[in-house]
Amino acid sequence: MIISYCVNPDCSEPKNHPKLKKCNSCGSNLILNKRYRAIKMLGKGGFGATFVGVDLTVVGDPLCVIKQLRPMADDAQGLNTAISLFEREAKTLGKIDHPQIPKLLDYFADNDRFYLIQELVNGQNLQREVKTQGVYGELAVRRFLEDITPILKYLHSERVIHRDIKPANILRRKKDEKLVLIDFGAVKDQVNTQLAKTMGQTALTKFSVGTMGYAPPEQLAMRPIYSSDIFALGGTCVYLITGKSPKNFNIDPDTGKLLWHENVNISGALTKVIDKMLAQDTKERFKTVDELMEALKVPSFAQSLSQNVSKKPSPQPQVKHSHDSEDITATATNSQLSNTLSATERLEKAIQKRRTSKENKATAIKWTQDTFLTAVNNGKKDFSDQNLQGLNLEEGKLNKCIFRYCQLQGVIFSEANLSQANFYGADLSNANLSNANLSQAYFSKTNLENADFKGANLGNADFTNANVTNTNFCGANLKNAKINQQQLKTAKINWNTVFPDGSRHWWKFF
Missing domain, CATH: 2.160.20.80 (E3 ubiquitin-protein ligase SopA)
Structure with missing residues (x-):
């Protein structure tokens, strides 16, 4: 039975009859901004909660996602600052237009709480996928990186840092199997970062800074940069390969490297790429998504992909999405294209060698x-x-x-x-x-x-x-x-x- 769910975090009995406009238990409004009704809670945390809702102003009451954000501000000045920052950041997200990022449909403040309304995506997140279906092999991780990096590149081109990339925030959309990036930390972290500076609060005692294990040092210090998302993406790869959060691995005390390699069956080339994504020092990490995408085209990757195609092609050969090809073509110089052509002959010879190599036996x-x-x-x-x-x-x-x-x-x-x-x-x-x-x-x-x-x-x-x-x-x-x-x-x-x-x-x- 469909219910009307009260979004007041202090409500003791949030479930109500679907026709009510006020909560029976606490008296809070059940209709948000005169149009949205929450019908089910999806999850909650220190900064707010997420609900499935319906838009009552549209024919058919279509489903949507209601994200409730509560700013960590205790006084009127802090709250006014938070509201201003929230509106600015929400407008930025509202400009994002990508088929693999849920559209921001609406945003508003109500009763000292902020709300983002987004389209609902039907799919399973990658954390759940790994738990139910097992960890990824090397080809699956490569395909994951091929699918997710163009989304991240687009996001950074719009001057937006996601701030909370992790397996739970990446969905595999049911209708077409495409990856969808959800639950931006951009609004809540940007609001709290500015509040911390304004109100004098320390970064680690009161304010949200991403997810431990996936957030790099500079983000924990409330100074996220574009490569902070690349670090989180590397942590996501570790989870997909091992089924364990990066925070559950030891750190090399001399180098600071995450010790995740043991008992994994992937090539040295992919290991090297993930390690560079996870570099603690931003100078040693990939600085841009373009750098990461270029690294993913190193010979060992190309060889493995060529081997798959050279056997007997499936009806759905491994190709990049059209916007990926446009991105790469737009940034390629004549010398790069020449190098690519000359590398083809070397690639064919390398394929023959690799077929008898130990690394190839591990992947094929x-x-x-x-x-x-x-x-x-x-x-x-x-x-x-x-x-x-x-x-x-x-x-x-x-x-x-x-x-x-x-x-x-x-x-x-x-x-x-x-x-x-x-x-x-x-x-x-x-x-x-x-x-x-x-x-x-x-x-x-x-x-x-x-x-x-x-x-x-x-x-x-x-x-x-x-x-x-x-x-x-x-x-x-x-x-x-x-x-x-x-x-x-x-x-x-x-x-x-x-x-x-x-x-x-x-x-x-x-």
């Missing part, structure tokens, strides 16, 4: 049925980018496994439990998934040509932009699945196929 795993099932039994869930062609995984217990961009041609998944499995961008052509449990499975942009889903449970599965040419859905349950009529016309169906609306009206397609 030769999977067999036994090694795959052993990995699953040991808790591994993420098999992104792997070559699993032709494996017999019949009756496997593989629910929630991740097969993003996998080569799965001809694999046998018959009668397997693959509920909530993620096949985004994978190649499942000619695969056997008959009688498998694939409820809530994700097949967006997946190649399913000639795949066999006979008798499979595909309830609530997502086939957005999937290729289902000649796919066998005879006897399959597609109830509530996201698949359109045009797609179904290219697939095989029969009188026993259950369609998304729950019917068996197969003759409509002839």
